[in-house]
Amino acid sequence: MTRRPERLRPWMPHAAQPVYDCRVFSITEHRRRSPRTGELHDFYVLDSPDWVNIIPLTADRQVVMILQYRHGIDEFTLEVPGGMVDEADASPLEAGRREMREETGYDSEDVVPLGVIHPNPAIQNNRCHSFLARDVRLAGPVAFDTTEETEVVLVPLDDVPELIRGGVISHALVVVAFHHLLLKGAG
Amino acid sequence: MTRRPERLRPWMPHAAQPVYDCRVFSITEHRRRSPRTGELHDFYVLDSPDWVNIIPLTADRQVVMILQYRHGIDEFTLEVPGGMVDEADASPLEAGRREMREETGYDSEDVVPLGVIHPNPAIQNNRCHSFLARDVRLAGPVAFDTTEETEVVLVPLDDVPELIRGGVISHALVVVAFHHLLLKGAG
Numbered sequence: 099m100t101r102r103p104e105r106l107r108p109w110m111p112h113a114a115q116p117v118y119d120c121r122v123f124s125i126t127e128h129r130r131r132s133p134r135t136g137e138l139h140d141f142y143v144l145d146s147p148d149w150v151n152i153i154p155l156t157a158d159r160q161v162v163m164i165l166q167y168r169h170g171i172d173e174f175t176l177e178v179p180g181g182m183v184d185e186a187d188a189s190p191l192e193a194g195r196r197e198m199r200e201e202t203g204y205d206s207e208d209v210v211p212l213g214v215i216h217p218n219p220a221i222q223n224n225r226c227h228s229f230l231a232r233d234v235r236l237a238g239p240v241a242f243d244t245t246e247e248t249e250v251v252l253v254p255l256d257d258v259p260e261l262i263r264g265g266v267i268s269h270a271l272v273v274v275a276f277h278h279l280l281l282k283g284a285g
Numbered sequence: 286m287t288r289r290p291e292r293l294r295p296w297m298p299h300a301a302q303p304v305y306d307c308r309v310f311s312i313t314e315h316r317r318r319s320p321r322t323g324e325l326h327d328f329y330v331l332d333s334p335d336w337v338n339i340i341p342l343t344a345d346r347q348v349v350m351i352l353q354y355r356h357g358i359d360e361f362t363l364e365v366p367g368g369m370v371d372e373a374d375a376s377p378l379e380a381g382r383r384e385m386r387e388e389t390g391y392d393s394e395d396v397v398p399l400g401v402i403h404p405n406p407a408i409q410n411n412r413c414h415s416f417l418a419r420d421v422r423l424a425g426p427v428a429f430d431t432t433e434e435t436e437v438v439l440v441p442l443d444d445v446p447e448l449i450r451g452g453v454i455s456h457a458l459v460v461v462a463f464h465h466l467l468l469k470g471a472g
Contacts, residue, residue, distance in 0.1 A: 102352060102361055102436070103352075103436050105436075106352065106354070106361065106434050106435075106436050107434065108354055108359065108360070108361070108434075109354060109356065109359075109434070111359075117305065118304065118305040118312060120312060120329035120408075121329065122329075122408070123329075123408070125305060125307060125312070128356065130356070132432065133434065134434065139432050141356040142307035142308065142309075142310075143356060143357050144331075144357070165289060165290075165293065167293070167295055167296060168403075168406035168407050169296065169315065169317070169328040169330060169407065169408070170330050170331070170403070170405060170406045170407050170408045170409045170410050171403055171406040171409075171410055172295065172296075172298075172410075173295070173406070174289055174293065174295070175403070175406050213449075213450065213452070214452060214455075215452075215455050215456070215457045215460060216355075216357070216358055216362070216455045216456055216457065217404075217405065217457050218357060218404065218405075218456070218457065218458070219355035219357045219358040219360070219362050219455070219456055220355050220356065220357050221307075221309070221310065221356070221357045222357045222358075223357050223358055223359075226457065245319065245326050247293050247294065247295075247296070247320065247321065248293075249289070249290050249292075249293050259468055262400075262464070262465075262468060263400070263465075263468050263469075265400070265401060265402075268401075268402050268403045268406070269402070269403055269405070269406055270402045270403065270404050270405065270413065270457050270458055270461050271405070271457055273402060273460075273461045273464055274457050274460045274461060274464070276464070277449070277460055277461070277463070277464040277467075278449075278450075280464075280467070281446055281449060281450050282450075
């Protein structure tokens with residue numbers, strides 16, 4: 099059903115050059131040749147490390163979330179912990195656990211993968227790995243970054259569908275993590 | 286529960302300048318002052334028009350999807366129709382319907398909103414509007430863009446959870462649209 103028909107071919111690489119560095123991501127201009135017309139076209143791609151996010155769930159089914167100022171929309175959002183996979187992280191799972199510890203102070207050794215998606219395959223080359231952390235407990239202080247304004251908030255898991263429906267939880271990658279949780283039937 | 290505590294304040298605008306134009310989006314550098322430390326920091330934001338996507342559903346519960354080459358990951362993905370809200374579009378809903386017609390040839394007058402999310406509030410300022418089109422029928426030819434390699438594929442709605450779980454449907458914004466469909470209990 100999703101097998102690619104013969105006539106559909108990928109574009110052919112011709113040239114690629116970095117054009118702008120935005121610290122947490124950079125822009126590369128790719129010149130590629132059309133498999134259909136043979137013409138060359140330029141496409142911009144955001145290069146960035148893989149991302150992670152993680153749903154920290156307490157034994158009494160509360161999700162440990164973060165109210166956080168976000169520079170893209172210049173507003174506060176309600177999210178689960180997440181961030182970039184750093185070079186020092188042993189794996190995406192360890193990156194997720196680190197972000198959870200840093201951003202909420204909660205921790206658990208029971209972390210399981212929920213799924214992997216492409217944040218935006220049209221213009222980004224990276225993936226986002228989602229995880230579930232079960233039976234999390236407060237294990238230490240929040241490690242505030244000087245450029246982050248955040249507040250930890252406990253949200254009953256049963257309230258999450260209504261918060262998504264109402265647009266209170268509005269970050270696409272957070273919604274994806276909860277969708278994977280639902281598909282897993284976990285919680 | 287999601288009320289913002291007094292101590293959490295947004296960053297204060299100081300300066301903003303466009304730094305790079307990538308056609309379908311551009312980059313603005315925002316200099317903002319921390320509400321906590323008073324220091325100035327720079328943040329990069331992708332400016333782009335709002336996006337839309339739409340789940341076209343036939344009377345016999347088939348989703349009209351598109352197998353499509355994506356430059357960000359240099360691979361083919363399985364998606365629902367979607368794109369940018371153009372200035373000529375009367376509304377996001379009309380943009381969704383237009384994209385559905387152009388990319389699949391299917392159409393319906395019965396289009397309803399599913400939800401609105403932020404693709405990435407950390408680095409993007411736009412929103413993505415999701416819609417459901419019910420009882421779609423083939424109404425015309427696909428309008429091929431010269432830079433698109435696509436193939437229309439009918440996928441039973443009941444197969445979608447397994448395709449998301451297995452990573453065959455991997456575009457975050459497409460997963461979000463199906464999550465909203467699930468929350469709506471529609472289909």
